[in-house]
Amino acid sequence: MSATKASLPMLSTTDSLQEGEMGKKLEVKCHRIVSSESPAKLYCCYGVITVLTVAVVALSAALSVRKTEQISIKKMDTLCPSNWIGVGNKCFYFSEYSSNWTSSQDFCMAQGAQLARIDSLEELNFLRRYKGIFDHWIGLHRESSEHPWKWTDNTEYNKLVLIHGVEGYAYLNSYGVNSARVYVNRRWICSQLSSYNLHCQDPFSPS
Numbered sequence: 001m002s003a004t005k006a007s008l009p010m011l012s013t014t015d016s017l018q019e020g021e022m023g024k025k026l027e028v029k030c031h032r033i034v035s036s037e038s039p040a041k042l043y044c045c046y047g048v049i050t051v052l053t054v055a056v057v058a059l060s061a062a063l064s065v066r067k068t069e070q071i072s073i074k075k076m077d078t079l080c081p082s083n084w085i086g087v088g089n090k091c092f093y094f095s096e097y098s099s100n101w102t103s104s105q106d107f108c109m110a111q112g113a114q115l116a117r118i119d120s121l122e123e124l125n126f127l128r129r130y131k132g133i134f135d136h137w138i139g140l141h142r143e144s145s146e147h148p149w150k151w152t153d154n155t156e157y158n159k160l161v162l163i164h165g166v167e168g169y170a171y172l173n174s175y176g177v178n179s180a181r182v183y184v185n186r187r188w189i190c191s192q193l194s195s196y197n198l199h200c201q202d203p204f205s206p207s
Helices: 002-007 021-035 039-081 101-110 121-130 197-198
Strands: 085-087 092-093 136-141 169-172 177-180 187-193
Touching: 085 121, 085 177, 092 121, 101 136, 101 187
Parallel strands: 136 187
Antiparallel strands: 085 092, 092 187, 136 169, 169 177
């Protein structure tokens, strides 16, 4: 039995052989070793080969997925300013301090951005998860409870989710979007298009 083990080749993660070719070579080697002894040993050897082949394939797939994720994260980081988080085609900034809605918007504008605009449930769910326990101002406002909600560029809100409350300025909490008066101090979220989208806008659109 020791002689049989000693005859098996050593496997290495740097082996350049394809998984299928590796399995075939091991199968031929194993058949030469144990076919003259008993069918049971031959089947056992086939089982070991199958397990090893499956393990190599699974490891290769896992490493490939991990590498793809790392490349995607690295690319997204390069498209957003430092300390901003990339999601989809946007970059988001989460403040560590509190201020009123107007001052928060002024800060965002100084960065070439605006208080966060949310255009999809995916963005909304991400912002809710990432913001932690703090409430954050976003870019929705209205003149009164009788007027429609608008973003900071004056485009109307698409009613993605219901905004609770009767005040004129919106913030994001752990349950969704609520409203408050402009002078309340909260943290805030800025948003802007990623650098890729800024550079790849329609060249024929008016500037």
